Amino acid sequence: MTTQAPLPAPDFTPTDDVFVRKHMGVPSIDVDDWTLVVEGLVEHPLRLDMAEVLALGTERLPAFHECFGSPFAPDVPTRAVAQVEWAGVPLAALLDRAAPRATARHVWFEGADTGSFHGQDGLTYVKDLPLPVARGDVFLAHRMNGEPLRAEHGFPLRAVAPRMFGTNSVKWLTRIVLADRRADSVFTTRFYNRVLPGDSEPSPVREVDVSSKLFAPGEGEEIPAGHAVLSGRAWSTSAIVAVGISVDGGPWEPAVVDAAGAGPTWQRFSLRRELAPGTHHIRCRATDGAGRTQPLAGARNSVHEVGVVVAGE
Numbered sequence: 001m002t003t004q005a006p007l008p009a010p011d012f013t014p015t016d017d018v019f020v021r022k023h024m025g026v027p028s029i030d031v032d033d034w035t036l037v038v039e040g041l042v043e044h045p046l047r048l049d050m051a052e053v054l055a056l057g058t059e060r061l062p063a064f065h066e067c068f069g070s071p072f073a074p075d076v077p078t079r080a081v082a083q084v085e086w087a088g089v090p091l092a093a094l095l096d097r098a099a100p101r102a103t104a105r106h107v108w109f110e111g112a113d114t115g116s117f118h119g120q121d122g123l124t125y126v127k128d129l130p131l132p133v134a135r136g137d138v139f140l141a142h143r144m145n146g147e148p149l150r151a152e153h154g155f156p157l158r159a160v161a162p163r164m165f166g167t168n169s170v171k172w173l174t175r176i177v178l179a180d181r182r183a184d185s186v187f188t189t190r191f192y193n194r195v196l197p198g199d200s201e202p203s204p205v206r207e208v209d210v211s212s213k214l215f216a217p218g219e220g221e222e223i224p225a226g227h228a229v230l231s232g233r234a235w236s237t238s239a240i241v242a243v244g245i246s247v248d249g250g251p252w253e254p255a256v257v258d259a260a261g262a263g264p265t266w267q268r269f270s271l272r273r274e275l276a277p278g279t280h281h282i283r284c285r286a287t288d289g290a291g292r293t294q295p296l297a298g299a300r301n302s303v304h305e306v307g308v309v310v311a312g313e
């Protein structure tokens, strides 16, 4: 049984601590020269400058943000996760203006970064999503944690695909294409595909796995003897319903888990527990409302373990 605490305000990762991932470098963009194009299978192709994007209105979206990790190592955990407050506009606002044709099935997102990746030259960063998914969920952000996007996080505008791995959230967004087929890019068809449990064919890396991470104490931390508070964050595509914490291979003890928010935010969990002096190995394991539980090993969402040293009395 998990005790549900009252709904807390979402906690955000300071921007300085948010991980940065890029495949081909950070393009330097002058916002006065920047435009966003919406084209392909639309009745009204658009070309918007930043003033026109801002004129669509600004909403906020608190959301966790997680990197899938190397497309060549789909079973290696990265633990690269953050939670930020995005500000921007839902993609639907642009699609309403552009009016996709009935034949449009997919939305392609292209960034301004170009270059080479794994021996292939002349690439641009392109991702795609089915139109109903993109229309329902994708957000176009121009601010992160109350300030304009920093260059490395996608200035001046990026896509945010909530509850999906970060690879889908295209930074330095310049072009959106409505199409009747998937985008034929190395980043859509060749890299970032994986075989999900129970499947025989690979599918695109999109929705996150159920996962959790211990935030405190941190790896290698020395803590005083007595009662320690073991805490972290858990997230999935649905609400986290339980987090177990195991000390030194012992039973999974139920942590107190914050109630799920309405949006794509992570949930805090904690367990107050006595730890004897010496070295301890602490693991956490989350279960979501769909009944998915983190595997113990061998997967990118395997349970997280930290080693801590409890000082003698």
Ligand SMILES: Nc1nc2c(c(=O)[nH]1)N[C@H]1C(S)=C(S)[C@@H](COP(=O)(O)O)O[C@H]1N2
Binding pocket: 018, 019, 020, 021, 022, 023, 024, 066, 067, 068, 110, 111, 112, 113, 125, 152, 153, 154, 165, 166, 167, 168, 169, 170, 171, 172
């Ligand atoms: N244009 C572009 N967008 C991109 C990438 C990229 O290389 N180019 N990397 C993706 C990956 S793998 C991740 S995890 C997130 C990281 O976003 P962040 O650096 O703002 O944390 O951006 C995604 N969007």
Ligand SMILES: [Mo]
Binding pocket: 021, 066, 067, 068, 069, 166, 167
């Ligand atoms: Mo990533």
